[in-house]
Amino acid sequence: MKRKITAIILVIIMTFSFTGCWSYRGLNELSLVMGIGIDMDDSGEFYETTFEIIDLTESSKDKGIKSKIVESSGKTLFDAVRNAKKRLQNRLYFAHAQVIIIGEEVAKRENVLSIIDLFMRDGEPRETIHLAVSKEKTAKDILTSKGVDNKIVSLAVRQIIDEDAKTTSSTSNNVSYKAFNILKDDGKSLMLAALHLAENDKEKVPESDGVAIFDKGKLSGFLSPEQTKYVLFVNNEVKEGSLSFDIDGKGTDDVSFEINKNNTKKSFSYENGKLKFKIETNTDVFLDELKSNLSMLDKNEIKSLEQKTSELMAERIKNIVLLAQASGSDVFGLGDYIYKHDFKVWRQLEGKWYGLFPTVEVEVKSVIHIRNSSFIKEM
Numbered sequence: 590m591k592r593k594i595t596a597i598i599l600v601i602i603m604t605f606s607f608t609g610c611w612s613y614r615g616l617n618e619l620s621l622v623m624g625i626g627i628d629m630d631d632s633g634e635f636y637e638t639t640f641e642i643i644d645l646t647e648s649s650k651d652k653g654i655k656s657k658i659v660e661s662s663g664k665t666l667f668d669a670v671r672n673a674k675k676r677l678q679n680r681l682y683f684a685h686a687q688v689i690i691i692g693e694e695v696a697k698r699e700n701v702l703s704i705i706d707l708f709m710r711d712g713e714p715r716e717t718i719h720l721a722v723s724k725e726k727t728a729k730d731i732l733t734s735k736g737v738d739n740k741i742v743s744l745a746v747r748q749i750i751d752e753d754a755k756t757t758s759s760t761s762n763n764v765s766y767k768a769f770n771i772l773k774d775d776g777k778s779l780m781l782a783a784l785h786l787a788e789n790d791k792e793k794v795p796e797s798d799g800v801a802i803f804d805k806g807k808l809s810g811f812l813s814p815e816q817t818k819y820v821l822f823v824n825n826e827v828k829e830g831s832l833s834f835d836i837d838g839k840g841t842d843d844v845s846f847e848i849n850k851n852n853t854k855k856s857f858s859y860e861n862g863k864l865k866f867k868i869e870t871n872t873d874v875f876l877d878e879l880k881s882n883l884s885m886l887d888k889n890e891i892k893s894l895e896q897k898t899s900e901l902m903a904e905r906i907k908n909i910v911l912l913a914q915a916s917g918s919d920v921f922g923l924g925d926y927i928y929k930h931d932f933k934v935w936r937q938l939e940g941k942w943y944g945l946f947p948t949v950e951v952e953v954k955s956v957i958h959i960r961n962s963s964f965i966k967e968m
Contacts, residue, residue: 619682621645623656624743626728627666627704628692635662636669636695639729640681641743656741658733666707683713687747689765690721690728690784693801693808700806701779702772705765716766719747722801722808724785731784737794746795750782753797758821758830758848759814760797772806775942776924776935779803780820783811802918805943809916812909819909822870823921825853832874832957834898836881843881844894846874849960855926859934865950866923868906875961895957902955914947923949 626639637660644657659676663669674680689708691701701720708714723731736745754762761780763771771779780800787796799814812820821827833842851872858865883890913920924942928935938945 620659620677620679622681622683622686623741624687624732624746625683625689626692626723626732627689627695628727628729629695629698630662633698635664636666637662637727637729638666638669638673639732640673641732641741642681643741654741656743660729666704683708683711684715686714686718687741687743688719688721688750690723690731690746691781692723692728693725695728696722696801696803696808698807700772701781701803701808702769702806705769705772709765709769714765717764719750719762719764719782720768721746721750721782721784724783724798724811730786731795734786734793734795737789742795746784749795749797754782754826756829757814758818758827759799760817761800761821772803774925775939776919776926776928777922778918778920779806780812780817780920800920802913802916802920804916804918809918812912816909816912819906820913820920822851822853822872822906823855823868823910825851827851827853827872831877832872832898832902833878834901836894836897836901843879844876844898845878846898846957846959847877849873849875855923857923857927857930859931863950864938864945865952867952867954868910870902870906870953870955871958872902872956873958873960876959891959891962895959899955899957902957903953906955907951907953910951910953914949914951917943917947919943919946 621643622640623643624641628637628639629635630637640659641656642659644655659673661669661673661676663672670681689704691704705720708718709716725731731746732742734742736742739745739748750760750762753760760782763779763781768779768781771777780802783798783801784795785798786793797814799812799817801808801811803809818827818830827848830848832846832848834844835842836844851870854869856867883894910921919942924938924946927938
């Protein structure tokens with residue numbers, strides 16, 4: 590019995606002796622990175638990196654959290670990251686990084702997979718870092734701007750991408766692990782949020798501006814926020830947002846809807862070597878703005894409005910499909926859809942999908958249901 594008690598006491602003592610963390614470092618020993626900007630010099634030989642880090646010397650309860658910018662360069666991206674230490678007392682710590690912003694020139698020259706791969710391999714950065722492409726001259730321009738809602742620009746950018754993807758359906762929210770998987774997939778092309786600077790109260794602030802689209806890991810172009818919306822419709826990723834149409838054909842939109850919910854279905858057939866896709870969208874909307882003389886108390890006029898806007902919706906989706914086919918970027922993941930639903934067919938198309946994608950016949954059918962007209966009764 591005594592031996593048992595002695596053993597228990599020894600276990601307890603040993604447990605307490607191992608409660609410390611061998612790799613523990615205090616905040617005063619770290620430079621907390623919130624955002625990373627990746628550019629190249631004019632020669633294309635050196636990476637130029639910009640880091641937004643928390644300024645612990647200026648941050649306080651009264652002043653709030655403040656940040657500062659650290660820059661470095663190197664012949665490889667890893668060199669550039671490590672060379673930042675030459676200007677800092679403490680090493681960079683990436684566990685709290687919110688966003689990686691890639692300069693347009695870098696995205697054109699380099700396969701972004703190599704950039705993502707570096708941060709995925711490292712043990713500190715999270716696999717859920719948001720990714721974006723700068724439409725300004727450099728990624729640094731975005732990180733050195735001023736956020737409207739947050740003093741930390743990187744945090745403001747992350748929140749903008751998060752919310753715009755959900756509430757306006759005008760950009761894409763791809764974090765590092767998702768982007769990595771897409772780039773490793775032969776049946777889908779990558780889209781990343783695009784950012785530019787917009788004037789607000791006489792200052793330049795970051796704003797989402799559609800998406801950057803990639804062909805085999807390299808930037809091939811940009812889609813506007815409006816074009817992005819219809820890509821998201823095809824991908825069944827629309828949650829909220831607005832739809833505006835010109836129903837009178839006068840060149841200006843005269844009806845606006847709030848998107849309540851959407852459901853998109855895809856199907857395909859493969860016969861005699863010919864591939865055909867069918868895309869069907871079913872969207873419930875609330876009427877928000879009406880400039881025409883239509884009466885929302887007349888069921889026939891409501892039905893006519895639904896039919897007209899459904900036709901316009903299908904036309905817009907068809908146009909964005911043709912645009913994507915012309916660029917050769919399968920941002921809809923049609924190849925991935927074949928892979929998941931009929932592997933035997935995919936085995937026949939694998940390896941030559943991006944050559945076939947521009948030739949695929951795509952049929953689009955859209956249905957809009959007005960669930961709430963919020964009519965105003967005339968007295």
